[in-house]
Amino acid sequence: MSEIKYNKVTPEIIEEFKKIVPGKVHTADDINEDYSHDEMPIYGNGYPDVLIEATNTEDIAKIVKICYDNNIVVIPRGAGTGLTGAAVAMYGGVMLDMAKMNKILEYDKENFVVKVEPGVLLNDLAEDALKQGLLYPPDPGEKFATLGGNVATNAGGMRAVKYGTTRDYVRAMTVVLPTGEIIKLGATVSKTSTGYSLINLMIGSEGTLGIITELTLKLIPAPKETISLIVPFENLDDCIATVPQIFLNHLNPQAVEFMEKEIVLASERYIGRAVYPKEVEGVDVGAYLLLTFDGEDMAQLEEVTERAAEVVLEAGAVDVLVADTPTKKKDAWAARSTFLEAIEAETELLDECDVVVPVNQIAKYIKYVYEIGEKYDFTVKSFGHAGDGNLHIYTCSNDMQLDEFKKQVAEFFDYAYNKAAEMGGLISGEHGIGFGKRDYLASFSGEVQMKLMKGIKETFDPKMILNPGKVCYKVN
Structure with missing residues (x-):
């Protein structure tokens, strides 16, 4: 493709936007600093020229068509909780704030689906579905991310081990293409063999192929009971090496999380209370597993957790603590859910990767x-x-210079990603690629796969205006 050049948003175009969505168009100092970065600012800061609060599919389509005709960048944004710079305006343009499109539209209980707008928060749907006796299984750590953002990154989360990732729960969606055209993908059915799966291309595309304006999501009957186990180990090696034994013994946990003692301590400082044991019968604890099991009745769960306790103790656990009351479960998971916030609170310079490797390779x-x-x-x-x-x-x-930190981290991540690939893994399990991991994706995927991905991008977005510079395509 020839060199990509974008046009600025003119005062005349801003007036066109204001006619479409009166009172929803913001410029210059009216744009809050929060819109210039996501939760990982190290991947760059950039203000859009215009911020527009999205209202509905038709208005979004009109705005995008104006941008397409005038070769202006468009960036869709949810709650801004991403970790790869995917929703940052690196090249100015128009940012569409999807957060106000936050209605749970309707439940179809006969087909076990719910229709929502993309700005609905994960936490809000989770709580509302439970009131209906239903469960939305995807459970990413950031509960106040938008569902549109979750779908755009194919977010995973704690319960993925039993129930799968966000992709497994998307039945249908309405999308505005970069041309301003509106399409509907998928249907309220559980299977399809109907041509190429365009809906699955959209899931995980990080706002580079289209703008999701409505979602139909699968639900399941909510399990009646859950129990969590806090399992302390003397060291991290024994802790992680225990995980395959849990599956070999057919225990089918809802979630299996591991954590080091230092992160647990930081989290407890952050939430202001101690939850996890630090010493057991004279043994200093170095790491923990947090297991959750769900089922239809407590008697069944107690039998499963007894078997689980036998397995982990035989594998080297120093104790098993049962969290079987609402308060105990809430405390255990509150500590786990605030790990990132706790690290951020105590760290000046921070970067991260979320590689995924085969379970039997985790310890190594x-x-x-x-x-x-x-x-x-x-x-x-x-x-x-x-x-x-x-x-x-x-x-x-907390004491390195930014340039030196970035240089050393880049080298470290090269080793980390190469080792993940060598072990049969991938460079991202749930956070996506965005801007920050784009070069690593190119190195990992190779020339042929990158050519295919770029070809898909060019087909959906011939002018390269939608969230440019992210995932697979560099802007000159």
């Missing part, structure tokens, strides 16, 4: 990452979804 991979990390001036911290091999590796520093 984590050991490798820490050994490599010793060569650098930053500190490595880790936690993750031990049940599905999705690992969150953080590089943290």
Whole structure:
């Protein structure tokens, strides 16, 4: 493709936007600083020329058509909780704030689906569905992300080990293409063999192929009971090596999380209360598993958790603590859910990757990452979804210069991603590629796959105006 050049938003075009969505168009100092970055500011800051609060599919289509005709960049944005710079306006243009499109439109209980706007928060749908006796299984750590953002990144989360990722729960969607055309993808059915799966191209495309304006999501009957187990270990190796035994014994957990002691301590400082044991009968605890099981009755769950306790104790756990009351479960998961916030609160410079490796390679991979990390001036911290091999590796520093930090982290991530690939893994399990991981994707995927991805991008977005510079396509 020839060199890509974008036009600025003129005062005349801004007036056109204002006619479409009166009172929803913001410029210059009227744009809050929060819109210039996501949750990982190290991947860059950039203000849009215009911020528009999205209202409905038809208005979005009109705005996008104006941008297409005038070769103006468009960036869709949800709650801004991403971690790869995917929703940042690197090239100015028009940012569409989807957060106000936040209605749960209707439940279809006979077909076990719910229709929502993209700005609905994950937490809001989860709570509302439970009131209907239903469960929306995807459970990413950031509960106040939008569902549109979750779908755009194919977010995973804690319960993916049993129930799958966001992709498995998207039945249908309405999308505005970069040309301003409106299409409907999928249907309220559980299977399809109807041509290429365009809906699956849209899921995980990070706002580079189209703008999702409505979603139909699958629900399941909510399990009646849940129990969580806090399982302390003396060291991280024994902790992670236990995970395959849980599956070999057919225990079918809803979630399996691992965490180091240092991250647990940071989280407890952040939430202001101690939850996890630090010493058991004279043994210093170095790491933990957090297991959750769900089912139809407590008697069944107690039998499962007794078997689970036997398995983990035989594998080297120093104790098993049962969280079987609402307060205990809430405390255990509150500590786990605030890991990122706790790290951010205590860290000046921060970067992260969320590689995914086969479950039986987790222990070996984590050991490798820490050994490599010793060569650098930053500190490595880790936690993750031990049940599905999705690992969150953080590089943290409070005393390095930014340029030196970035240089060392880039080298460290080269080692980390190459090792993940060598072990049969991938460079992202749930956070996506965005702007920050784009070059790593190119190195990992190779020339043929990148050519195919770029070809898809060009087909959907011939002028390259939609969220440019992200995932697979560089802007000159």
